[in-house]
Amino acid sequence: MTGVSSGIRLGDDDGYAGDGPLLELDGVTKYFSQESGLFAGLQYDPDRFPPFTVDPGLVKAVDDVSLEIRPGETLGLVGESGCGKSTLGRTILRLLEPTEGDIYFKGENLADLDGEELRRTRSDMQMIFQDPQSSLDPRMKVGQIVEEPMRAHGMLDDEGREARAKNLLEKVGLDPRHYNRYPHAFSGGQRQRINLARALSVDPDFVVCDEPVSALDVSIQAQVLNTMERLQEEFGLTYLFIAHDLSVIRHISDRVAVMYLGHIVELADKEELFENPQHPYTRALLDSIPVPDPRRSDARGVLEGEVPSPADPPSGCRFRTRCPRLIAPDQYEWTDEEWAQTRAFMRAVKRRTFEPMPAAEIQAEFFDGALPRGQAGSIVEEAIELVATDGGAGREADDESERWAAATDLLLESFAEESVCARERPAYELETEYGEGERTHFAACHLHR
Numbered sequence: 001m002t003g004v005s006s007g008i009r010l011g012d013d014d015g016y017a018g019d020g021p022l023l024e025l026d027g028v029t030k031y032f033s034q035e036s037g038l039f040a041g042l043q044y045d046p047d048r049f050p051p052f053t054v055d056p057g058l059v060k061a062v063d064d065v066s067l068e069i070r071p072g073e074t075l076g077l078v079g080e081s082g083c084g085k086s087t088l089g090r091t092i093l094r095l096l097e098p099t100e101g102d103i104y105f106k107g108e109n110l111a112d113l114d115g116e117e118l119r120r121t122r123s124d125m126q127m128i129f130q131d132p133q134s135s136l137d138p139r140m141k142v143g144q145i146v147e148e149p150m151r152a153h154g155m156l157d158d159e160g161r162e163a164r165a166k167n168l169l170e171k172v173g174l175d176p177r178h179y180n181r182y183p184h185a186f187s188g189g190q191r192q193r194i195n196l197a198r199a200l201s202v203d204p205d206f207v208v209c210d211e212p213v214s215a216l217d218v219s220i221q222a223q224v225l226n227t228m229e230r231l232q233e234e235f236g237l238t239y240l241f242i243a244h245d246l247s248v249i250r251h252i253s254d255r256v257a258v259m260y261l262g263h264i265v266e267l268a269d270k271e272e273l274f275e276n277p278q279h280p281y282t283r284a285l286l287d288s289i290p291v292p293d294p295r296r297s298d299a300r301g302v303l304e305g306e307v308p309s310p311a312d313p314p315s316g317c318r319f320r321t322r323c324p325r326l327i328a329p330d331q332y333e334w335t336d337e338e339w340a341q342t343r344a345f346m347r348a349v350k351r352r353t354f355e356p357m358p359a360a361e362i363q364a365e366f367f368d369g370a371l372p373r374g375q376a377g378s379i380v381e382e383a384i385e386l387v388a389t390d391g392g393a394g395r396e397a398d399d400e401s402e403r404w405a406a407a408t409d410l411l412l413e414s415f416a417e418e419s420v421c422a423r424e425r426p427a428y429e430l431e432t433e434y435g436e437g438e439r440t441h442f443a444a445c446h447l448h449r
């Protein structure tokens, strides 16, 4: 085939020729106001008039994210459900308005664009979603679905669009003769291919892929990923690839960003990230992949505890409330062992993971019988008194749960909140040890102080 109608790149624009990143995020932040139920956020204060005020509270879904995406690369974005991956992807495409921060695409601040420039940039940036079932209109034929974005952007005439749609169907691995079929006639993997053809119809440079293979059978995933890689090469595409599955991320990414509670906690070349992870959260994620090696049954940093609410995230490092490597506060003199024991005791009290018992037994169980020295030891002793079944007579609260809460507050305030992990937000650039490309390795962890 010849001519524009069959040419896979539309016009002369052959991607981005600039030297800089294709996309640059500078402090991108997205907060949502919480809106769950009629009385959500309603506060009662009898000393005020009116006594009811509405404090909707803000969900800090994405908080101060800065990174670059380079032309032609795939940046993988990984993290547990709810950490803000989709929100970040949608904010980049301005499907959501950022609360703060700037997004530069080919050097231009997206906030400064309007009219024709904005329209063109919108067609340059496309998105494909997880669920190929619900993102395809069941009443539209495949051909119409693929042509729809071209029509919306006023590209080509009817004939040209049809020719291009058929060509694209072939490119994504479908039979162009199926142009007049409806989506229900296709399997999940084929539907995701239709989605790909639709996203590519307007000749984008950048595609946000939001969990594009998560809904597919594992056996189909690799085929779709391979097609995406081939199309990336052919169309000169840059991908932001969102997934919670590390094996998918490992398959497709050049560099990987790890997200936790709205922050990027680690970003490095793929090989470096997998071989030399430097953030305890990344390590825990990697350790949670099942490994068929019996020698690795020691399960290093298995993730414990709940993810805190994004409406009230921890200060400093957001992972610190679950971190197995929380750093000892400087003002006490600890040996490594004393701190490790105290940290374990603090966590156990906070989560109430042990049955009430006499003070001596608590000491034996958590501290091998010997409390830390100095002031830290006195604080630990006081906390033990609070929760022990034979605690001292001076205890103020009789109520058991109040005493556990008091012990938790005492330990957290004296130790956890005094750690550098709670006091400063970490951000360190390290030397890369593995891989050829990227030489910097970003790790948001104070262990690299």
Ligand SMILES: Nc1ncnc2c1ncn2[C@@H]1O[C@H](COP(=O)(O)OP(=O)(O)OP(=O)(O)O)[C@@H](O)[C@H]1O
Pocket (backbone or CB within 6 Å): 032, 033, 034, 035, 059, 060, 061, 079, 080, 081, 082, 083, 084, 085, 086, 087, 088, 244, 310
């Ligand atoms: N429109 C919205 N209004 C209020 N809160 C929202 C909205 N969209 C997302 N959130 C909240 O923002 C946080 C981040 O959600 P997001 O969907 O970006 O996470 P995710 O990492 O993509 O998770 P998943 O993999 O489950 O989609 C969550 O706490 C979520 O409940």
